[in-house]
Amino acid sequence: NADPQKTAFLLRKAWTLYSVTPLYRFHRARLRDYARLLSAFIAAEKQKGLAVEVGVELDIKVAVSSLADLRGSEQDQAAVLVQLSLRSQASSRNSEDKLVWLGWFCSVYGDDLSENVPEDFTCLPLFLTHGAESYTSMVGSWFQKTFDCCFRRLAISPLNLSWMVAMWAGCKLDRAASAVELVFSVPHLSQPLDISYAIHPEDAKALWDTVQKTPGEITQEEVDVFMDCLYSHFHRHFKIHLSAAKLVKVSTAVASAHCDGIVKILHSQYLPGVLMLLTELAISQIQ
């Protein structure tokens, strides 16, 4: 299991999610080479004047590393981390390079994909990024060209968001948890309207506990019952059918997720569980 200190940097950051098809001829021994090549690519892109952020002098240092602990089963490939930092201008010993962009590839229990893939391919279906979109697109282009893979933004449907909120609201947490919040967007209106529905975390967990029959197992029926209870409670008070609106964001003390494919993981204990779910979503988008 991953050392919480090593994975602490993953928590409390908003990650933009992508699905990635298997990488062709990716060699873990060549990570330093890849860092150099990517660095050269980025420098060349800057020269061309693409994706320039006004006023920022770019001398980007690239680091590519392996995160051995970040995986689910032995069949999973270890995660690969890409870090882009701004080389410090000053020569003083105390100045550190400023981290401007982070991206990591991972697979947590991604056996569905890796089982069926030929020898030369490395399966790391989930890609998470934090930082400017311009860097994401440069890193993505380089990986696509070098390893013949394909990146796609991972959108999360309301169906999947409701699974997430049911699962995460039911997680046992030792310290006081933040509210469980669901945000809905109401369609067909001239002015967009968002409805935010906040539930006390203990109430949400109590509700889930009455619904879930087998600990460790979740069925679609149980998620439906959980959501129906929340919807009817809301309807009783506000006479609004939330089931006719679009669930766009869910937030719990464990993690939060937005339908545009943006996730924030807040609790290290549940990091593998969240990553496993996201890996599954990424794989189903690829297949």
Added chain:
Amino acid sequence: HLATSLPLPSERDHLRPRIDLIVFMIDIKSKYSLKIVEASLAYVDASFFLGKVCFLVTGVGRVNACSIETSAVCKLGEAYCSPVLFCELELEGIRASTAQRLLRMLQICAGHIPGVSALSFISLMRNSDDD
């Protein structure tokens, strides 16, 4: 004739023509629409389920906006022995071809096509589903 739910208001019963086909529309983006359809099914006379009912699922073009599981709708279709059609109303071509399909079904259900009854048509559709 469009209705947001069943039963239809009884005041107009005597003015209403014979109903040949009922199309239940389910918006895949709205769980609520499925609930309304499930509640309305209870008000339909059993004889309609011999080929005069079909389920139309709309909005399937947007995979990422699903609030309903497709398997749940298919199960509903099986439970009520009625076909489930999928379409995307936002695309003009699909809208037109779906309308034509429904019109054809309506012609059969209204008895305008000699030699084909609603029941025989339904069993034809079911056999092709199983394949």
